[in-house]
Amino acid sequence: MKTKKLALFTGVTVTILAAGATTLAIQADESAKSSTAAASTAEAGPAITIYKSPSCGCCQSWVEHLEANGFKTNTIETDNVNEVKQANGVPRDVASCHTALIGDLVIEGHVPASDILAYRENPRFNTVGLSVPGMVQGSPGMETGRKDDYQVIAFRANGQQSVFREHKDY
Structure with missing residues (x-):
C-alpha cells in the first residue's frame, strides 16, 4: 500500500512540477518577447523625412543606407x-x-548615418543642420568605386559653418 501511495504521490508531484515548469517557460517566453519588442522599439532609429527627386538613384541609395542603420525613413519625391x-x-x-529633416535638424546631402546619430547625441554646434556639400564619391549613396576625402559641415542660420x-584614409 505504501508503494502505491508513494507512486501516486510521486506521479502527482511530477505532474505539478511539470505544470509549474510549463507555466514558468510560458512566462519566460512572454517576457523574452516583451523584451525583444522593447529592444526593437528602442533600437529603431529616429524618424527622418527625405525630400528627393523621383529620378535620383544616389538619393535612393542614401535612403537605403539610413534604413540599414536603423532609421525610420519617409521619402517624399518632388521635382x-x-x-x-x-x-x-x-x-x-x-x-x-x-x-532631409530629422526633428529640427536639416540634413543636406550624403551625410553618413553614424554622423547624424553622433551629432544628435552630442550637439556641439548651435546649427540648422549638417551637410556633405555636392556629391562626393565614396560617401553613403555615392559608392562608385572611387573614394574621395570629404567633410561633414555643420551650418548655422547666420551662414557660419564649421x-x-x-x-x-579609407
Whole structure:
C-alpha cells in the first residue's frame, strides 16, 4: 500500500512540477518577447523625412543606407527640392542633391548615418543642420568605386559653418 501511495504521490508531484515548469517557460517566453519588442522599439532609429527627386538613384541609395542603420525613413519625391532647401535655410554653398529633416535638424546631402546619430547625441554646434556639400564619391549613396576625402559641415542660420567630421584614409 505504501508503494502505491508513494507512486501516486510521486506521479502527482511530477505532474505539478511539470505544470509549474510549463507555466514558468510560458512566462519566460512572454517576457523574452516583451523584451525583444522593447529592444526593437528602442533600437529603431529616429524618424527622418527625405525630400528627393523621383529620378535620383544616389538619393535612393542614401535612403537605403539610413534604413540599414536603423532609421525610420519617409521619402517624399518632388521635382522642386530647391524649394525645400530654401524653406529650411540651406545655404547654396552647402547644397547637395537631397534634403532631409530629422526633428529640427536639416540634413543636406550624403551625410553618413553614424554622423547624424553622433551629432544628435552630442550637439556641439548651435546649427540648422549638417551637410556633405555636392556629391562626393565614396560617401553613403555615392559608392562608385572611387573614394574621395570629404567633410561633414555643420551650418548655422547666420551662414557660419564649421567642420563636424572629416572622412579620410579609407
